[in-house]
Amino acid sequence: MVHGSNKHSILKETIGNIRRILGDRTINELCIERAVRGFRFNGVKLNNGFGGICYILKNSITKGGSCPDDAEIVPDSRKPKGMPVSVVLEEMFNGNFLKRTLGIAAINALSNTVWSLECSQEYEIVKNADAIDNIEIKDSDYVVLVGALPYRTLLKDRGKPFCVLELDPSTFEADELPFYVPAEKAPEKVPLADVLIITGSTLVNDTLEDLLELAKPTARIAMYGPTASMLPEAFFQRGVKIIGGFVVTKPDEFLNALGRDGSGHHLFGESHQKVVIKPK
Structure with missing residues (x-):
């Protein structure tokens, strides 16, 4: 059993496992095709057709009850759509919770990609x-x-x-x-x-x-x-x-539903x- 309370270690190890299975070339070819942020969830679809989701914590939502603009999620006022997955994974650890949710949603979409390969697993x-x-x-x-x-x-x-x-x-x-x-x-x-x-x-x-x-x-x-x-x-x-x-x-279908009723x-x-x- 692994010990040590280094924050992010589970996410970083999971990214490493995904890279090991899919390869850097495949990862570098992937980008965010769609991204929808509801009131409680962030959802993405990658350009390979797989999707993922992540819960949005209350303290990453504005006092008015709405989520910030996309410019607050990604640097330089870029929208998530079209962002390379490699950039999303790199920037998810910079302390911004909304960037974290986008990165975790991408990790879940990448995990779906791995599972589609039906490779041997324990x-x-x-x-x-x-x-x-x-x-x-x-x-x-x-x-x-x-x-x-x-x-x-x-x-x-x-x-x-x-x-x-x-x-x-x-x-x-x-x-x-x-x-x-x-x-x-x-x-x-x-x-x-x-x-x-x-x-x-x-x-x-x-x-x-x-x-x-x-x-x-x-x-x-x-x-x-x-x-x-x-x-x-x-x-x-x-x-x-x-x-x-x-x-x-x-x-x-999932992202359309998320856009209609972001509470989940x-x-x-x-x-x-x-x-x-x-x-x-």
Whole structure:
């Protein structure tokens, strides 16, 4: 298992794995054909026909509730359309969260490209599956969610102690607030977790590596969400057992839907498929 809390290490290793499989020549020929930014998601389609998605954190959205202009995502007032993928991947680590989301969406599109090759791999991708159904939760397990994930009701109905580490308490219903724990309490709560389920948006705000470092060796760890829908090796090497992701299957339909309703409520369907990625 890989240790060390160097931020960006998972993303950078994943980019390295993609380059190793596809080759620099292929990467250098790719560019952003379409890019759509909704209220909660950034989506891209590459010129090879594959698409990807990334969650946009609240603190990368303006106070008025809208996203900044494209000029704030890419330097020199360039629009994402037509940008070389190699440039997107290079500039995603400069501290701008919106550039990060564009880069992660591109990584997910590149991961879809790799999976289309059907090359030999040490993991399987299960379609139409959910992470919560693929990770063992024993009756005595203490579960920690990082992020306001959709499993809160299921865990509440389970009738066993659990907690949700979250930055924004306004995302909780009144009957869920007893399970809310401020995100800064992670060093206290994560080491207690028998089961740890982490939102993929931790890749955007540079907290994932530190969270994985806090987990005890026996913890069963899952990632969840469209942001983490990428090659899994770097995650598995750090103790993650399951990735519950979302693969864009019809990029144009997906981006059209994202443009109509950027909150994400109507994105699930034939253009977008739930998957679980796990070791063989």
